[in-house]
Amino acid sequence: MKASEAxxxxxxxxxxxxxxxxxxxxxxxxxxxxxxxxxxxxxxxxDTAEELRNRQPNDTDLAHLTLDxxxxxxxxxxxxxxxxxxxxxxxxxxxxxxxILNRDLAVAAVAIHSIPPLGVFPYEFSFLKAGWKSxxxxxxxxxxxxxxxxxxxxxxxxxxxxxxQKAAYEKYTIPESKTVARGGLTHAAEIDFDKPHAxxxxxxxxxxxxxxxxxxxxxxxRYPKNGSVVDYKEFEGRNHFVLGQPTWKEDADYILDWIxxx
Numbered sequence: 001m002k003a004s005e006a007x008x009x010x011x012x013x014x015x016x017x018x019x020x021x022x023x024x025x026x027x028x029x030x031x032x033x034x035x036x037x038x039x040x041x042x043x044x045x046x047d048t049a050e051e052l053r054n055r056q057p058n059d060t061d062l063a064h065l066t067l068d069x070x071x072x073x074x075x076x077x078x079x080x081x082x083x084x085x086x087x088x089x090x091x092x093x094x095x096x097x098x099x100i101l102n103r104d105l106a107v108a109a110v111a112i113h114s115i116p117p118l119g120v121f122p123y124e125f126s127f128l129k130a131g132w133k134s135x136x137x138x139x140x141x142x143x144x145x146x147x148x149x150x151x152x153x154x155x156x157x158x159x160x161x162x163x164x165q166k167a168a169y170e171k172y173t174i175p176e177s178k179t180v181a182r183g184g185l186t187h188a189a190e191i192d193f194d195k196p197h198a199x200x201x202x203x204x205x206x207x208x209x210x211x212x213x214x215x216x217x218x219x220x221x222r223y224p225k226n227g228s229v230v231d232y233k234e235f236e237g238r239n240h241f242v243l244g245q246p247t248w249k250e251d252a253d254y255i256l257d258w259i260x261x262x
Contacts, residue, residue: 001083001084001107002107002262003086003107003108003198003199003259004260004261004262006084006086006107006108007033007034008034008035008036008037008083008085008086009029009034009036009037009085009086009087009088010036010037010038010039010074010077010078010085010086010087010088011025011026011036011037011038011088011089011093012074012088012089012090012094012096012097013038013040013041013089013090014089014090014092014094014115015091015092015134015176015180015181016134016155016156016173016174016176017049017156017172017173018048018049018052018171018172018174019039019040019041019044020049020171021090021172021243021244022036022038023038024248025038025088025243025252026038028249029252029256032256034086037077039073039074039077041065041070042061042065042069042070042073043061043062044062044174049170049172049173049174052174052175053173053174053175055144055175056144056146056175057144057145057146057175058143058144059144059175062144062175062176062177063141063142063143063144063177063179064141064142064177064179065177065179065180066177066179066180066188067179067180067184067186067188067189068188070096071096071099071100071188074096075100075105078100078105078106079105083107084105084106085106085107086106086107086108086109086110086259087100087101087106087108087109087110088109088112088255089109089110089111089112089114090113090114090242090243091112091114091210091211091240092115092180092184093112094112094113094114094115094202095111095114095115095116095117095184095189097110097111097114098111098117098191098200099117099189099191101197101198102191102192102195102197104197104198106198107198108200108201108259108262109198109199109200109201110201110203110255110258110259111200111201111202111203111219112203112242112243112251113203113204113205113208113210113211113216113238113240113242114202114216114219115184115189115210115211116215116218116219117189117190117193117219117222118184118186118187118189118190118191119191119193119222120215120218120219122215124212124214124215126209126210126212127209127211127212127215129154129209130154130155130210130240131155131181131210133145133147133151134176134178134181135178135181135182135185136178136181136182139178141177141178141179141182143178144175144177144178145175145176145178145181146173146175146176147173149165149166149169152165152169152173154209155209156168156210156239156240156241157169157239157240157241158207158209158239159207159237160239160245168241168244193222193223193224194224194226196226196227196228197228198228199228199229199230199231199262200223200228200229200230201231201232201233201255201258202216202219202220202230202231202232202233203232203233203234203235203251203254203255204216204217204232204233204234204235204238205234205235205236205237205238205239205240205242206234206235206236206237206238207237207239208238208242209240210240211240213234216232216234217232220232229262231258233258235247235250235251235254238251
């Protein structure tokens, strides 16, 4: 089956934010004839981000969650469909999307501002500055990590008006498992770049600090030109909050058009 014939879409959420970041995307894709799901990570199924923040820092179930377990939770969703779905992920969700694609479980995949798989070392300064606290080095993994508003401003919503930054923080920012973050540096984040796969689109944004353009280009270049479709698109003026910026529909339209061609 071609991607253009698929009607099921699984949205994969990244770290630090609620799965409700996909709400508008789901509605928009559904208006185009797709069936969509955007399942939360295990232990993140609260109705609001505030409810999850109120559990900080002593939510031990979330604190002990691993990257393998998050990946497995999405694989279970993907396999629940009678046919392979389209998988679209953002940030760490973009990494998980590539893992799902690499296991031949998606008819096509889109990784939006992706965290790099193992084998693409993220040495870019802004990536290290934006993400190193989430690793919680020399701190207990029995406690979760919550990004401060100051760090949110740098990592997600840079260049946006202050009131919009605050509103986005209140609506979407949630505690995170340091164990999951550390998993991105282990074999849990490994894929076989040389393996043939279904079509993959990687996107980046010129303002992104967590996954800057240079890092996304290096992920794209890591895939060999072996006959599998791997495309890359850079969007001007997008930061890591790309799913919620006023320009999100332009990005969604580009992705929809790309899907229609594959």
